[in-house]
Structures are given as C-alpha cells and as structure tokens.
Amino acid sequence: MEILACPxxxxxxxxxxxxxxxxxVMEGALYCAQCNETYPITDSIPNLLPPQLxx
Amino acid sequence: xATNQDExxxxxxxxxxxxxxxxxxxxxxxxxxxxxxxACCESDSGCCGxxxxxxxxxxxxxxxxxxxxxxxxxxxxxxxxxTALAGxxxxxxxxxxxxxxxxxxxxxxxxxxxxxxxTGLDMTPDMLALANRNLTxxxxxxxxxxxxxxxxxxxxxxxxxxxxxxxxxxLSPDKDAVFRETFRVLAPGGRIHVSDMVALSPExxxxxxxxxxxxxxGGAEDKAVYLDRLQRAGFVGVETTDExxxxxxxxxxxxxxxxxIVAHKPA
Numbered sequence: 255m256e257i258l259a260c261p262x263x264x265x266x267x268x269x270x271x272x273x274x275x276x277x278x279v280m281e282g283a284l285y286c287a288q289c290n291e292t293y294p295i296t297d298s299i300p301n302l303l304p305p306q307l308x309x
Numbered sequence: 310x311a312t313n314q315d316e317x318x319x320x321x322x323x324x325x326x327x328x329x330x331x332x333x334x335x336x337x338x339x340x341x342x343x344x345x346x347x348a349c350c351e352s353d354s355g356c357c358g359x360x361x362x363x364x365x366x367x368x369x370x371x372x373x374x375x376x377x378x379x380x381x382x383x384x385x386x387x388x389x390x391x392t393a394l395a396g397x398x399x400x401x402x403x404x405x406x407x408x409x410x411x412x413x414x415x416x417x418x419x420x421x422x423x424x425x426x427x428t429g430l431d432m433t434p435d436m437l438a439l440a441n442r443n444l445t446x447x448x449x450x451x452x453x454x455x456x457x458x459x460x461x462x463x464x465x466x467x468x469x470x471x472x473x474x475x476x477x478x479x480l481s482p483d484k485d486a487v488f489r490e491t492f493r494v495l496a497p498g499g500r501i502h503v504s505d506m507v508a509l510s511p512e513x514x515x516x517x518x519x520x521x522x523x524x525x526x527g528g529a530e531d532k533a534v535y536l537d538r539l540q541r542a543g544f545v546g547v548e549t550t551d552e553x554x555x556x557x558x559x560x561x562x563x564x565x566x567x568x569x570i571v572a573h574k575p576a
Contacts, residue, residue: 300455
C-alpha cells in the first residue's frame, strides 16, 4: 500500500483505515491531497482507477 | 482502431470478468478437487486462445505451477511465461501489467523472495477478487493486487525494477500511454519483459472485430510499430527474443504472432 501513488498526479496518498485484519487493510481509502480525490479500498483491494473510469 | 477506447476497455473488462467468475464458481462446486478449467467458462475467447489448464501447462512447465492454486492456473490467459525469461533476482521490485488470476505474480514472488515485492495491476474487479483469493491460498506475503489502468499507473516514478506483462498490452487501445507509464515507473536500468501479440505486417490482423480484440488478435498491431513505440517511449536495447505464428481454427494464418520482447530503461 505504501508504494502506491495517485494515478492522476502520481503524488503521495494518505491511508485511511476503516477495518483491518492483521496488518492488512480490508476497508478504507487512499486520499490524494493534491487532487482532493479519495480512492476506495474494498475487500483489501485498492481501486486506483482514474476517477472518470471508476463505476 | 476498431471502436472507441472506452468501449474496448469495457468489453475487455466484461469478458475477463466473466472468465474470473467462471473460475470462482467452478472452484466453489469442486472445493475439494483441482479445478477443471475446460468446464469453467461459457466462452474461451480469452487472450491468445482457449482458457484451459492444458495450454497453461504448455507455457508454464509443470514444476513451476505445481505449488500454485489451480484457480490461478485456470484463469491464466497469457501467451507466454514472462517470469521464465525475466531472470528475476532476489530483492527486485516487480510490476505485472494485467495480473489476472495472479499466476505470473506468484511465480515472480517466489523468485524475488521476501526482500523483493510484486505488484499486480488489473482493471477487472472479478479478476482482482480471484487473484486475492488465490493469494490467500499461496500464503505469499510479498504480493499485492491493485485495481488500476496500465495507461495511468498508480505507482510513483522509478519505483520498480522489472515490469512483466503476459499478453495484455495488445488489449490496450492506447499503447503509447502504457509504454510511457512503464518507462516512468521503472527505475533507471530497469527492464520490461513482455509477451504479447503483434501483427506481422502493416496490414494488421486478419480479424479486427470486438471479439477478435478481446482474443488479443484484433488489437495486435504491426510488430515494427509496436517496437517503435517502445523506442519512442525511451527504451533502449529493444529486442524480440521469440516469435510464434498464430492460425485460426481452420489453419488459416491470422497474420499475427505471439512474441517475447525485452527492453531497457537507460541506467
């Protein structure tokens, strides 16, 4: 998770944890301050599709 | 270009999603036995031919896949085995474009060991769910799957040593963006090892409809153009290391071949 970047500006992402199992984030989000964009983490998979491609 | 870019992406996502769901459903039915991939999918028009375990075993030698989840092998839709030739070393950081059920990631993870790491990038939610489920079975802790686009990779500059990709870039309607992004995320001296489908002449593939696109034939472009795109993205030492001609069911040449290509980012 720490190696990921915003798909748009390639900047750093801040991790927001909702639920964890062990050291794995199950639900949460990755936030890009520069783009003011939140990327969801669902079932431990971060969705970092560019915002316009997210369904 | 057969249709517009978003339509192609959507179609690819739907078809590969269906493949992943087929494998998951089959595994649920046969929880105790190995997945019989031949029975798994309503359609076998995945990349480069039938989605069967037998074909996967031709590409990956049996010892290689022996320890991997049957579902990872069954979902495999590649046309090569890039980890076999990537010469991965312990500690290397690997990115797999279009990681699907995760087979190449798991093989790569075994090679780079605990000091390395592997990131699997895929745009199809069902494939990612399957890959994560397979990951749990392997017990590997140095692999991570991420949903994203290879045309807009969610990784920092110079953050990986090796990019691998198994018959996926041909599915992209914007290959320049894929190679530009690959170059960006690679560390200086890094390399890309790709298996992919290309056309053998400027006339392109013999079939170009949406079905042909999802089967990796329609999106196959002239090999010379493909190699030129890599060079224009900044890669050096661009080299084709293997070429395997493809035919349709009647034995008619499709004017495409699966090739293995290696290219380097200057140190």
